[in-house]
Amino acid sequence: MEFRITPIFTFLSLALVLVTSFASLPSDPEAYWKSVLPNTPMPKAVKDLLHPEWMEDKNTVVKVGKDAVDIDHDLSVAPGNAYEAGATMDQLHQLENFTVYFLENDMKEGTKMNLQFTKATIESAFLPRPIAESIPFASKELPEIFKKFLVTPKSVEGKTMKKTIKKCEKPGTKAEYCATSLEEMIDFSTSKLGKRVKAMSTEVENETQLQKFSITGVKKMAGEETVVCHKLPYAYAVFYCHKISNTKAYKVSLEGADGTKAKAVGVCHFDTSAWNPKHFAFQALKVEPGIVPICHLFGEEDIVWVPKV
Numbered sequence: 001m002e003f004r005i006t007p008i009f010t011f012l013s014l015a016l017v018l019v020t021s022f023a024s025l026p027s028d029p030e031a032y033w034k035s036v037l038p039n040t041p042m043p044k045a046v047k048d049l050l051h052p053e054w055m056e057d058k059n060t061v062v063k064v065g066k067d068a069v070d071i072d073h074d075l076s077v078a079p080g081n082a083y084e085a086g087a088t089m090d091q092l093h094q095l096e097n098f099t100v101y102f103l104e105n106d107m108k109e110g111t112k113m114n115l116q117f118t119k120a121t122i123e124s125a126f127l128p129r130p131i132a133e134s135i136p137f138a139s140k141e142l143p144e145i146f147k148k149f150l151v152t153p154k155s156v157e158g159k160t161m162k163k164t165i166k167k168c169e170k171p172g173t174k175a176e177y178c179a180t181s182l183e184e185m186i187d188f189s190t191s192k193l194g195k196r197v198k199a200m201s202t203e204v205e206n207e208t209q210l211q212k213f214s215i216t217g218v219k220k221m222a223g224e225e226t227v228v229c230h231k232l233p234y235a236y237a238v239f240y241c242h243k244i245s246n247t248k249a250y251k252v253s254l255e256g257a258d259g260t261k262a263k264a265v266g267v268c269h270f271d272t273s274a275w276n277p278k279h280f281a282f283q284a285l286k287v288e289p290g291i292v293p294i295c296h297l298f299g300e301e302d303i304v305w306v307p308k309v
C-alpha cells in the first residue's frame with residue numbers, strides 16, 4: 001500500500017546532542033496532546049513516534065526516511081502543487097498490480113483490492129517543540145543542519161533532507177503546513193477543524209505480500225473536511241499537513257487472502273475537477289476529472305484528522 005521501494009537508508013548520527021537533551025526536557029509532546037485533546041485517543045502512527053527505542057539506546061542506528069515512491073506525496077498531494085502532478089507511463093506500469101485508487105461505488109463490503117502493507121518502521125521521532133524550534137529548518141541553513149546531524153550534503157540522507165525542506169518551502173496556501181513537531185500538528189489541525197476531532201491512522205497486524213484484500217466493513221466519518229498529515233523523510237518527525245474539503249473519510253476493515261487483518265483509513269475526494277487531467281487516478285481508473293468521486297487508502301504513517309460528531 002505504501003509502494004515503497006527500498007533501500008531504506010540509514011545514518012548513524014542523529015547525534016547524541018539531541019538524544020540527551022530530549023530525555024531531560026520537561027516539555028512533552030504527549031502531555032500537550034492530553035491537554036489540548038483530552039478526549040481524543042492518540043492514533044498508532046503518533047504513538048509510534050513518541051517512544052522510539054533508539055532514544056534510549058545510543059548505539060542503535062538512527063534511520064532517516066525511506067527512498068519511497070509514495071503516491072500521496074509524489075503524484076497527488078505534493079506540497080505546493082497539490083493535485084498538479086501527472087503520472088508517467090513508468091509509474092503507471094510500476095503500480096499496475098496495485099489498487100491505488102478506486103471509485104466511491106467500491107467503498108463497500110465485499111470489494112476486493114490488491115494491496116501490500118509494509119510495516120511502518122520507526123525511523124525518526126517527534127522532537128519536543130522547543131527543541132524542534134531551536135533547530136534551523138530552511139534551505140539557506142542547510143550547511144548548518146547537515147553539520148548538526150553529521151550528514152554529508154551529497155549523501156542520500158542529505159539529498160532527502162534537502163528535498164523535504166524544499167517541499168516545505170514551496171509557496172503553499174493557508175490550507176497547507178509543514179509541522180516539525182507534534183505540538184505544531186495539533187495546533188494546525190485544531191485551527192482547521194476545532195478541538196472536537198478524531199485522529200486516525202491505518203493499522204495492520206502484520207507486514208504482507210502484495211495480495212487480494214476484501215473489505216469486510218466500512219464506517220463513514222463525520223464532516224466533509226479532513227486534515228491529512230503525511231510523514232516526510234527527515235532526521236526527526238516532520239509532517240506535511242493539508243486540509244481538504246469536499247471529502248469523506250472512512251474506516252475500512254480489510255482481510256487479506258492470507259488472513260491478515262487491517263483497519264485502514266481511507267478518503268474519497270468528491271471534487272477532482274482541479275486535479276491534473278493526467279493524474280495517476282484518472283489514468284488508472286480511466287475516468288475524466290471532476291466526474292466521479294475518487295477514493296484511496298492511507299499508509300501506516302499518515303495521520304488523518306476529522307471532526308467528531
Ligand SMILES: *[C@@H]1O[C@H](CO)[C@@H](O)[C@H](O)[C@H]1NC(C)=O
Pocket residue numbers: 093094095096097
Ligand atoms: C503484474 O503482475 C503480472 C502477473 O503476475 C506480472 O507478470 C507483472 O510483472 C506484474 N507487474 C509488475 C510491474 O510487477
Ligand SMILES: *[C@@H]1O[C@H](CO)[C@@H](O)[C@H](O)[C@H]1NC(C)=O
Pocket residue numbers: 205206207
Ligand atoms: C506475523 O507474521 C509472523 C511471521 O510470518 C508470524 O509468526 C505471526 O504469527 C504473524 N502475526 C500475526 C498477528 O498474524
